[in-house]
Amino acid sequence: MRACAKTNWRRLAALLLGLAVLGRAAADFKVTDVQPKFADQALVLSGNIDLGLSSQVEEALSKGIPLEVVIEVRLYQYRRFLWDKQVAAWTLHRSIQYHALSGQYLVSAGDPGSETRESLLTQQEALKSLGSLNDLRLTFTNIAPVDSYSVDVRASLDIEALPTPLRPVAYTSFAWHLNSGWTTWKVAR
Amino acid sequence: MESGALKEVRQARRGHGAGDASGAGTPRERTEGWNRYVTRYVTGVTPLAVLSVLLIAAFIMMNAAAQNSALFGRLYSVLLLVNILGIVLLLALILLNLFHLLEQYRARVTGTRLTVRLLVMFVVLAVVPVSVVFFFSIQALNRGIDNWFDVRIERALDDALLLGRTALDALKQDLVKNTQTMAGEIETISVTRKIGGPRSELTLLNALREQYAITELTLFTQDGKIVASSSDASLDTGTLLPDRPNDAILAQVRQGLVYANLDAIGKSGLQLRVVVPVHPREVGAPNRALQALQALPPRYAKLGESVQSAFADYEKLVYLRGPLKFGFTLTLSLIALLTLLIAVWAAIFSARRLAAPIRELAEGTRAVAQGDYQKQLPVTSHDEIGILVESFNDMTRRIHRAQSQSKRSQQEAEIQRAYLETVLGHLSSGVLTFNQRLMLRTHNPAASHILGVELKAGERKPLAWLAERYPLLQPFTESIAQATAAGDSEWRTQIELPANNHSRTLMVRGTLLPSWRGKRGGYVVVFDDITTLIQAQRNAAWGEVARRMAHEIKNPLTPIQLSAERIRHKYLRQVEEEERSALDRATRTIIEQVEALKSMVNDFSEYARSAQLRSRPVDLNDLIRDVVELYKNERGLAAAGVVPLHGAADKTGRKAPRPVATKLELDADLPVVSADPGRLRQVLHNLLLNARDALAGTPKPVIRVSTRAVAENLHRLVELKVQDNGPGFPEPMLGRLYEPYVTSKEKGTGLGLAIVKRIVEEHGGTTHAENLKEGGACVTIRLPVGEAALVEAPLHKLVPAEKNA
Numbered sequence: 001m002r003a004c005a006k007t008n009w010r011r012l013a014a015l016l017l018g019l020a021v022l023g024r025a026a027a028d029f030k031v032t033d034v035q036p037k038f039a040d041q042a043l044v045l046s047g048n049i050d051l052g053l054s055s056q057v058e059e060a061l062s063k064g065i066p067l068e069v070v071i072e073v074r075l076y077q078y079r080r081f082l083w084d085k086q087v088a089a090w091t092l093h094r095s096i097q098y099h100a101l102s103g104q105y106l107v108s109a110g111d112p113g114s115e116t117r118e119s120l121l122t123q124q125e126a127l128k129s130l131g132s133l134n135d136l137r138l139t140f141t142n143i144a145p146v147d148s149y150s151v152d153v154r155a156s157l158d159i160e161a162l163p164t165p166l167r168p169v170a171y172t173s174f175a176w177h178l179n180s181g182w183t184t185w186k187v188a189r
Numbered sequence: 190m191e192s193g194a195l196k197e198v199r200q201a202r203r204g205h206g207a208g209d210a211s212g213a214g215t216p217r218e219r220t221e222g223w224n225r226y227v228t229r230y231v232t233g234v235t236p237l238a239v240l241s242v243l244l245i246a247a248f249i250m251m252n253a254a255a256q257n258s259a260l261f262g263r264l265y266s267v268l269l270l271v272n273i274l275g276i277v278l279l280l281a282l283i284l285l286n287l288f289h290l291l292e293q294y295r296a297r298v299t300g301t302r303l304t305v306r307l308l309v310m311f312v313v314l315a316v317v318p319v320s321v322v323f324f325f326s327i328q329a330l331n332r333g334i335d336n337w338f339d340v341r342i343e344r345a346l347d348d349a350l351l352l353g354r355t356a357l358d359a360l361k362q363d364l365v366k367n368t369q370t371m372a373g374e375i376e377t378i379s380v381t382r383k384i385g386g387p388r389s390e391l392t393l394l395n396a397l398r399e400q401y402a403i404t405e406l407t408l409f410t411q412d413g414k415i416v417a418s419s420s421d422a423s424l425d426t427g428t429l430l431p432d433r434p435n436d437a438i439l440a441q442v443r444q445g446l447v448y449a450n451l452d453a454i455g456k457s458g459l460q461l462r463v464v465v466p467v468h469p470r471e472v473g474a475p476n477r478a479l480q481a482l483q484a485l486p487p488r489y490a491k492l493g494e495s496v497q498s499a500f501a502d503y504e505k506l507v508y509l510r511g512p513l514k515f516g517f518t519l520t521l522s523l524i525a526l527l528t529l530l531i532a533v534w535a536a537i538f539s540a541r542r543l544a545a546p547i548r549e550l551a552e553g554t555r556a557v558a559q560g561d562y563q564k565q566l567p568v569t570s571h572d573e574i575g576i577l578v579e580s581f582n583d584m585t586r587r588i589h590r591a592q593s594q595s596k597r598s599q600q601e602a603e604i605q606r607a608y609l610e611t612v613l614g615h616l617s618s619g620v621l622t623f624n625q626r627l628m629l630r631t632h633n634p635a636a637s638h639i640l641g642v643e644l645k646a647g648e649r650k651p652l653a654w655l656a657e658r659y660p661l662l663q664p665f666t667e668s669i670a671q672a673t674a675a676g677d678s679e680w681r682t683q684i685e686l687p688a689n690n691h692s693r694t695l696m697v698r699g700t701l702l703p704s705w706r707g708k709r710g711g712y713v714v715v716f717d718d719i720t721t722l723i724q725a726q727r728n729a730a731w732g733e734v735a736r737r738m739a740h741e742i743k744n745p746l747t748p749i750q751l752s753a754e755r756i757r758h759k760y761l762r763q764v765e766e767e768e769r770s771a772l773d774r775a776t777r778t779i780i781e782q783v784e785a786l787k788s789m790v791n792d793f794s795e796y797a798r799s800a801q802l803r804s805r806p807v808d809l810n811d812l813i814r815d816v817v818e819l820y821k822n823e824r825g826l827a828a829a830g831v832v833p834l835h836g837a838a839d840k841t842g843r844k845a846p847r848p849v850a851t852k853l854e855l856d857a858d859l860p861v862v863s864a865d866p867g868r869l870r871q872v873l874h875n876l877l878l879n880a881r882d883a884l885a886g887t888p889k890p891v892i893r894v895s896t897r898a899v900a901e902n903l904h905r906l907v908e909l910k911v912q913d914n915g916p917g918f919p920e921p922m923l924g925r926l927y928e929p930y931v932t933s934k935e936k937g938t939g940l941g942l943a944i945v946k947r948i949v950e951e952h953g954g955t956t957h958a959e960n961l962k963e964g965g966a967c968v969t970i971r972l973p974v975g976e977a978a979l980v981e982a983p984l985h986k987l988v989p990a991e992k993n994a
Contacts, residue, residue: 063508064501100504101353101497102451102459118435119452125437163505164265165513171266 028052029069029155029180034133036151037188043075043088043138049131049155049180056175057157060166061105061123066097068161069130073138074152075187087149088140093158096130131155149187155180237282237538241531244275248524272523279530286537299555300548304540311536316529323525330517338507346500353496356489357451361461364403365449368463368481371397375408375467375479394419404460405482407431408467411475413439434464434480442466442478459485459493546574553581562589617717622702624711627652627673639695639718640665641688661687665695665716672699673712683719692924693720724927728947731928736797743790746783753779792940802865802951809862809869809896809907809972810855816873817851817894849884854895860974862907868948875941876911876968883915883966890914898974905974906954912967917960926958942968 034047051069053061061067071092076084094109104119105126120126157178159170170176247268290308294301375393390408398406398419407418418431438448441464448464460482467477485493506513549566556564564585566578610633613620619636621644623629628651632644642659656666664684672680678701685692695716702710757776764772877892884890895910918926918933925931927946932939945968946956954972961967 060508064504065508098501099453099497100350100500101357101493102453103354104450104453106453119450120435120437121450160266163509165509165516167266168269168516168519169512 028054029157029178031153031155031180031183034151034153034183034185035188036185038149039137041139041141043073043140043151043187045073045133045136045138045151045153047133048128049133049153051127051131051155051178053127054175054178056173057178058123061096062098064098064100065163065166066095066161068093068095068158070094070156070158072152072154072156075140076150076152078148078150084150088138090138092136093161094130095161096126151185151187152182153180153185154182237279237534240275240279240282241527241534244272244279244527247272247275248520248527269519272527276523276526276530279527279534283530283534283537286534290537298548299551300544303547304544307540307543308536311539312533315532315536319525319528319532323521326521326525327518330521331514334510334514334517338510343503343507346496346503349496350500353493357459357461357485357493360483360485360489361449361451361463364461364463364481364483365447365465367401367403368465368479369447371401371403371406371481372465372467372479375477376470391417391419401481403481404484405431405480407433407480407482409434409439409478409480411439411443411477416477432462432480432482434462434478438462438464439478443476453497459490461485546570546578550574550578550581553585557585557588562592619716619718621714621716622711623652623669623673623714625709627670627712629655630711636716639716640686665697668697669699669712669714677701693718694723695719727928728943731943732797735793739790739794739797742786743794746787746790750780750783750787753783796940796944796947802868804863804865804952806861807864807866807869808859809864809909810857810859812866812869813853813855813873813894813896813909816870816877817853820851820877849881849890849892852891852893854893856895856897859896859898859907860905862952862972862974864952864972868951872945872948872970873911875945879941879968880911880913880915880966883917884913887913887915899971901971906971907974909970909972910967911970912961912965914965917964917966918958920960923958923960927956945970 029052030050032048032050034045036043036045038044049071053067057067071094073090073092074086075088077087078084092110094107096108097106098104099106099119102119104121105123106117106119107126107129108117109130118126118129120129157176159167159176162170250264250268290301290304294305374397375390394406394408394417397403398421403421405418405420407420408416410416413433413436415431415433420431434442434448441448443466445466445468447466448462450462452460452462461484462480462482464478464480467479469476484490546566546569553564553566562585565582568575568578568582613631613633614635616633617635619639620631620633621629621636622631628649629644629647630649632648637644640659640662642655642662647655647658652666652670656663664686668682668684672682677699679699681696681698684695684697686695696719697714697716699712699714702713704710753776757772757780761769761772761776877894880892881890884892891914893910893912895912897908899906899908922931922933927943928939931943932941942956942958949956949970949972952972954970957969957971959967959969
């Protein structure tokens, strides 16, 4: 409930945006499952982000336009009488690109700690790989063990990373506004 | 625009000054000041100029960004946003300016119409070319972008990619075949050499890798664990860990399928990956997977990468054709819009700037038309308009100078005129001026008075009109007409002017006025009423005659009388009886006639007697009552030596004496006059006697005596009127009533009125005799009020003294 209250306006905004893009409601980013936990001076995230692309974005990808997905993670500390305190924030940049010669999709995740680069045959696989959080370690310090924490996650398509001529189109088209909105997940002990 | 800003600055300064004067200033003033401040910065030249420069800079950067410049690529969106916002702001500012202008236009502020016209002209001049350029630029841009793409190039690239793929496929198939061969060998080894496990497999892998020239050869268990691996030392992977296939590949291999693919491995290029299942020969042993990684030969790698990048770039470009056009069109549109807006703004600015001096000139001209000759305009430029403004300033200065000069001279003329008018107004002589055509131009009050006509009506009328309108003035006008016709520069003449009951004598002098600018000057005619002067001369002559006569005649009278009496006394008894009566008659006649002569001579001497007034304050009313009382009382009358009023009947031989009614109408508030009461009494006697005599044949004789106070020409006067209802004065005598021996009576010296007039004149008064319209005669006497007497002796003290006297 607390998390709900906190992100109420964000949800509302997301809802409005969702209503606005109802026509292509199926194609959007969605944080389906995240399991955050603390382990050894680090926040470890596991889960999946469903990265549904709209037809326009899919076409652009297939034409060799590199896409960059930004995954934002924020760690909040619960406070009884005040708003929750943001303890740490990370921004992960992951990109996907079609390699025409090999007919594969190249996925690179510039996650902290591990630089992975994969070649995948199908777009579906590539997107799945792009959206998967496999024990992602996000390091930080100064955790008070008694407090309760929550994690907000959001995934969105970075329009600014698109080629310059595409940016005005992307900004003015709902098809390019792929954004999961903030989702809140409780950190397990 | 600049002038507007200037004006606002001036206003702001003024406002500032006012604010200083009033201290802190009211909130309203502060609000107005703020508003002015805002207006100045919103409609001024600076914000628009700054904004325009910023926008142009932003557009330059955006253009660079659109061409994929690394420097501005990141800023592209921000620049775009800034530009759009800036254009909106610029648009708002321009609209505000236009609105401001429109308001002024509606309020019909001077110069706005010109500004609007110039503005429209400038805008049209700017918009049309920009629009044309914009339209053709868009066309050219679209065509240019379209020209980048060519079907043949596209097909060639596709073919190149296909060729590359085919070549790589061949390599891949070779590798698959080799790997399967290797897998077969591994299978046999695992059967023959059970002991040794991985060690022996590693040896085999190394051998196989070297045999088949494979970059990396790895044996996995079915769940992905590495059994053994051999890699080319020359391959710099940076890690000792062998490359592990992902789960999808392993799953594929578990199902007994072969995986073969070309992997793109980032910067290090391409590699072939083949994973084949390794089926153990013996039953129950787990399946394994053999992965062979083969780096492409450098030549292949280079060519492949080249084909890939070219194809990818081209594909990207094809895909981005639409957005690129959109982006360029957007940039171009924004630039065109910006140019247009700046042009519009410049038009507003220029129109205002051009119209400002003209507007000021128009305002100045209007001010001059309304009579403000002190208007000076600021000279802001040195071009033709500046010269115009300078000329305007010079003109207003001159007009102002001339106007003040004319005003001054007008004032002087006014003063001169007032001076002349005062002099003329208080002149006792009548003054008339005529222009060269003998039209009456000016006249003074004395002229009207002397001529007895209202000259006001005759202004700017010819002399003939005057003669026609007032026939009595004919001798006067004729004399002027004759004299002017004669052309004398100076003339004088004496004329007789017939009045109602007597003629008046005027002395008329005329002078030709100096000519001016070749025109003949007018005439000035000055005239005096010299009737009284002539009268006085005549009176003086008569007085002299009377005095001489009295002197010359009176002397022999007494010896004559004495001699006659002696003759009578001596010879009356001596002569015969019959002659006695004749002697008696003769001597009696001599004595009687001498007596009559004596009384006549006495009258003359009375008339000729020089004035020796013993003036003192007299209440005229009391005096009148006294005298009239005497006439009622016979005895008193006899004592006073006057004939009773109704005694006239006896003298005229009428049978029944007819009593004369005397009516007194005396003003109770009559001021005191300073006079000799004895002589005034004589005046009254004479007047009453005259009236009584005149009433001899009248059926109902009434004498009316009235007094009143009048004011004439600032002098206070006491007026005494004695009027009767008799036949009046005989018409021919009216002009000479006051001359001695002018009488209508059978017995009379004709000295009565002459003496009255003389006494009145001695007192400084005037006498006027006339016939009344309703019948009867009226004599009016006016005496000046004795101011000094009034001060010296108040009225209530004077009255008893008079009565006692």
